[in-house]
Amino acid sequence: MAVTISERASQVGTTLVSDWVTVDQNMIDAFANATGDHQFIHVDKDRAAQTPFGGTIAHGFLTLSLMPMLAERTPGLAIDGVRMGVNYGGNRVRFLTPVRSGARVRGHFKLLDLTEKRPGQWQQTTEFTVEIEGEEKPALVAEWLSQLFV
Template sequence: MPTITIQERSEQIGSEAVSDWVEVTQGMIDQFAEATGDHQFIHVDPAKAAMTPFGGTIAHGFLTLSLMPLLSAKTALPTIAGVKMGVNYGGNKVRFLTPVRSGKRVRGRFKLLELTEKRPGQWQQTNEFTVEIEGEDKPAMIAEWISQIFV
């Protein structure tokens, strides 16, 4: 994986990176339900969920959002030299457009919208994060996400 400086990354506004495909399994959905306490039947009961318009279980919207680090790691984005840590700052908007059915594959599309130095060694990055579902026209989710990078 190539390494670039934070200044070089700040010159890549508008650039996109796309991840490899990742399968969203029922096991992942069940583990997320356990971790969050969200055991709604559309996520964890295949028999009941089969009787809904979804035709089976679907991933939690927040599980879809939480795939951001995994999908980001599966891109060819260069490593930024000297990073001490990165933290989530928040989202300007998040929209869940299409449910992710258990067993479907998703990938992330990351578009750098902004990267500015807030104070020496602290940068704020805004990305458009889109989760695409293999074989479907409409994405699962689109988010504008902000993170802080400390170098």
């Protein structure tokens, strides 16, 4: 269910959580091919098994790039009337725990601020955390800015 922009602005401090998504080797390989980052810890199962990771892991930037997919799978995060949303940048990104191939992750979206910059143009600041199923520490924590046009 979508909310209005003013309803969303009143939710500062609220955290919404996505459904789980599996990060499998096919996803990791596709990201490696798209970015040209074929470091062995991501794509070579045998060599990666010899590292402290014990197998292949997702790229940190792959984990960060899951933000739109996880947002789409987060009940209550959609805002009615948004014509366009664009990334504005990040204030902070920290990669804390590697995501092993086959792991399930979900996003936590905490609204930190939503301010109207111009009529119909809103700036949203969100703390985005990626939880790994069964892990104590998250994969990453980012403070992300986006512009929403209504």
